[in-house]
Amino acid sequence: MKQAExxxxxxQARVIYDDTKxxxxxxxxxxxxxxxxxxxxxxxxxxxxxAPPKR
Numbered sequence: 001m002k003q004a005e006x007x008x009x010x011x012q013a014r015v016i017y018d019d020t021k022x023x024x025x026x027x028x029x030x031x032x033x034x035x036x037x038x039x040x041x042x043x044x045x046x047x048x049x050x051a052p053p054k055r
Contacts, residue, residue, distance in 0.1 A: 001015060001016070001017045001018075001022070001027065002016045002017055002018060003015070003016040004016070012041070015027060016046065024040040024043050025040060028040055
């Protein structure tokens with residue numbers, strides 16, 4: 001995993017990972033094993049998406 005952002009208020013996380021070493025499903029499984037319920041909501045290819053606008 002390269003970076004993670006967790007929002008406790010919504011119960012959601014955004015994870016940036018190396019897709020040559022992990023899959024979204026493996027990451028969710030690892031989180032489940034820690035005792036937290038996890039599932040993949042969506043996957044975005046960061047190399048193809050535009051950077052978010054700076055504020």
